[in-house]
Amino acid sequence: xxxxxxxxxxxxxxxxxxxxxxxxxxxxxxxxxxxxxxxxxxxxxxxxxxxxxxxxxxxxxxxxxxxxxxxxxxxxxxxxxxxxxxxxxxxxxxxxxxxxxxxxxxxxxxxxxxxxxxxxxxxxxxxxxxxxxxxxxxxxxxxxxxxxxxxxxxxxxxxxxxxxxxxxxxxxxxx
Numbered sequence: 001x002x003x004x005x006x007x008x009x010x011x012x013x014x015x016x017x018x019x020x021x022x023x024x025x026x027x028x029x030x031x032x033x034x035x036x037x038x039x040x041x042x043x044x045x046x047x048x049x050x051x052x053x054x055x056x057x058x059x060x061x062x063x064x065x066x067x068x069x070x071x072x073x074x075x076x077x078x079x080x081x082x083x084x085x086x087x088x089x090x091x092x093x094x095x096x097x098x099x100x101x102x103x104x105x106x107x108x109x110x111x112x113x114x115x116x117x118x119x120x121x122x123x124x125x126x127x128x129x130x131x132x133x134x135x136x137x138x139x140x141x142x143x144x145x146x147x148x149x150x151x152x153x154x155x156x157x158x159x160x161x162x163x164x165x166x167x168x169x170x171x172x173x174x175x
Contacts, residue, residue, distance in 0.1 A: 007059060008090035012040055014118040020095060023102060025111040028053045042088035053114075056085040058092055062134035064150025068165070069099065073112060076101050080169045082123045083116075084131070094119045096173060123172035130157055 014020070020040060023032035033048045041048075041056050048055065057066075061084055072079040078100040085093050095116035104110040137153050138146035158165055 005086055005088065006090050007086060007092065010089075010091040012087055012091045012093040014040060014093065014095065014116075016118055018118065020114075020116040022048075022053065022114050023111055024053050024114070026109055028112075030055075031111060040087070040093055041085065042091075047088075056087070058084045058086040060084050060092075060131065060135070062131055062138055062150045063147040064134050064138065064154060065131070067147040068151055068154070073099060073101060076109075080166065082119050082127050082169070082172070094124050096120075096123065120172060120174055122174065123169075126172055130154065133157075 014036075018036050018040075019034075020037040021032075021034040022030055022037055024030055030048050030051055030053055033045060037043075038045055038048065043055070054066075065081065065083070069079050069081060078098060080096070080098050083095050083097050085095060087093060096119040097114060097116045099112050099114040101109055102111045102113045134150040134153055138150045141149060154165070158168060161168065163171070
């Protein structure tokens with residue numbers, strides 16, 4: 001069972017040349033992590049391996065983002081997105097994530113490979129208020145369809161901007 005971590009208002013930043021790398025099985029259980037992940041998140045390798053990747057899920061992140069992520073991966077597409085994560089000590093860190101399906105030698109889906117790097121400040125400033133609105137929508141009704149309502153709000157925002165999700169994410173990948 002995951003320990004309850006109390007979020008703190010303390011940001012940890014990835015360096016410009018640092019990359020967080022991890023691999024999971026098909027259900028999101030961590031099977032590999034690099035040292036940068038352990039250092040930034042504050043968890044040891046033994047605390048991460050065999051654990052759901054959502055061990056670093058920050059409560060400021062809407063469930064709809066993760067539902068959209070899993071829908072994208074289940075279509076065997078790669079996912080790009082900005083995520084606020086939680087450190088073991090309650091600090092937080094933002095990443096620009098790229099998650100791709102990982103196949104075994106027979107071409108069967110084995111899991112997922114993720115590389116995360118430092119996000120642009122433009123991305124954080126743009127997405128933070130959208131994520132806050134998505135969270136408010138999720139908290140305003142039944143938990144059962146909260147993620148779907150949140151995704152619908154995200155789609156509305158994308159429609160207003162006249163861009164796809166991918167176009168928005170890639171446009172924010174600069175300072």
